[in-house]
Amino acid sequence: MSTTPKLQLRNVTKQFEIRGDKARFTAIEDISLELAAGEFLVLVGPSGCGKSTLLDLLGGLSAPTSGEILLDGRPITGPGLDRGIVFQQYALLPWRTARKNIEFGLEAKGLRAAERRHLAEHYLELVGLHAFADRYPHELSGGMRQRVAIARSLAFDPEVLLMDEPFAALDAQTRESLQGELLRIWQATGKTILFITHGIDEALYLGQRVAVLTSRPGRVKTVVDVDIDRSAEDVRSSAGFRAQRHHIWTLLHDEVQRAQSQEVQHV
Ligand SMILES: Nc1ncnc2c1ncn2[C@@H]1O[C@H](COP(=O)(O)OP(=O)(O)OP(=O)(O)O)[C@@H](O)[C@H]1O
Ligand SMILES: [Mg+2]
Numbered sequence: 001m002s003t004t005p006k007l008q009l010r011n012v013t014k015q016f017e018i019r020g021d022k023a024r025f026t027a028i029e030d031i032s033l034e035l036a037a038g039e040f041l042v043l044v045g046p047s048g049c050g051k052s053t054l055l056d057l058l059g060g061l062s063a064p065t066s067g068e069i070l071l072d073g074r075p076i077t078g079p080g081l082d083r084g085i086v087f088q089q090y091a092l093l094p095w096r097t098a099r100k101n102i103e104f105g106l107e108a109k110g111l112r113a114a115e116r117r118h119l120a121e122h123y124l125e126l127v128g129l130h131a132f133a134d135r136y137p138h139e140l141s142g143g144m145r146q147r148v149a150i151a152r153s154l155a156f157d158p159e160v161l162l163m164d165e166p167f168a169a170l171d172a173q174t175r176e177s178l179q180g181e182l183l184r185i186w187q188a189t190g191k192t193i194l195f196i197t198h199g200i201d202e203a204l205y206l207g208q209r210v211a212v213l214t215s216r217p218g219r220v221k222t223v224v225d226v227d228i229d230r231s232a233e234d235v236r237s238s239a240g241f242r243a244q245r246h247h248i249w250t251l252l253h254d255e256v257q258r259a260q261s262q263e264v265q266h267v
Contacts, residue, residue, distance in 0.1 A: 012067035045213030084158035105156035215259030
């Protein structure tokens with residue numbers, strides 16, 4: 001018996017019209033990928049290869065030029081409460097405090113005030129911002145704002161989490177602790193997670209599979225099955241981890257070099 005994937009991209013291409021140019025710009029080309037329900041997939045690829053573009057498509061914020069994107073076997077036609085997005089640039093509501101930003105999605109879900117407050121407290125604590133609950137976004141640092149955005153998406157508890165470099169702006173300690181928390185939440189809730197990162201260690205530590213995209217236009221170069229024992233102490237230093245890090249580093253390195261030689265040809 002075959003089960004329907006949670007998310008499915010079928011031959012997805014996205015082109016943009018460029019002002020003053022008749023030709024269209026191809027950001028991603030012919031991408032096919034499937035995420036099973038409960039799967040944690042990480043996407044890596046050179047800067048500008050179309051990762052955020054792909055996330056926008058999955059979030060229903062834009063439509064593919066060709067190809068299909070399915071959620072539970074049905075085409076995605078727009079944003080939905082079933083998907084939570086953490087954007088690469090924190091997208092907080094400036095007129096709401098940290099706490100009220102976290103409560104925002106919970107209002108949409110119809111949760112009662114006491115329950116919203118309780119969940120907001122819990123997730124503020126989780127991201128280490130308990131003392132900053134009543135600050136407005138402009139009163140927080142970049143990394144703090146990103147942590148509020150992460151707390152907001154976790155509190156919202158969607159079936160599918162789409163995360164675009166969510167930990168990039170954080171210090172190493174906070175990043176490691178949130179990576180651990182995200183893994184724990186994923187294991188406890190069985191969410192389907194698509195996570196974008198530039199960090200190879202982060203990709204390996206979090207992902208069951210790591211999809212490596214090519215440089216512009218983004219295509220799927222390889223999908224690597226991650227095989228590491230995350231319960232081992234200091235897993236990032238193990239021989240298995242290091243071998244897989246090198247493998248992905250090599251795949252990415254080739255793409256970054258290809259991207260750079262493309263730039264030179266354009267000059
Ligand atoms: N709305 C748009 N109009 C025109 N071009 C766009 C638009 N959005 C993205 N692009 C182009 O598509 C390409 C992919 O952009 P995208 O933001 O998806 O890259 P990325 O892989 O997320 O990069 P990074 O790792 O730097 O975040 C880029 O060349 C970008 O200039
Ligand atoms: Mg991006």
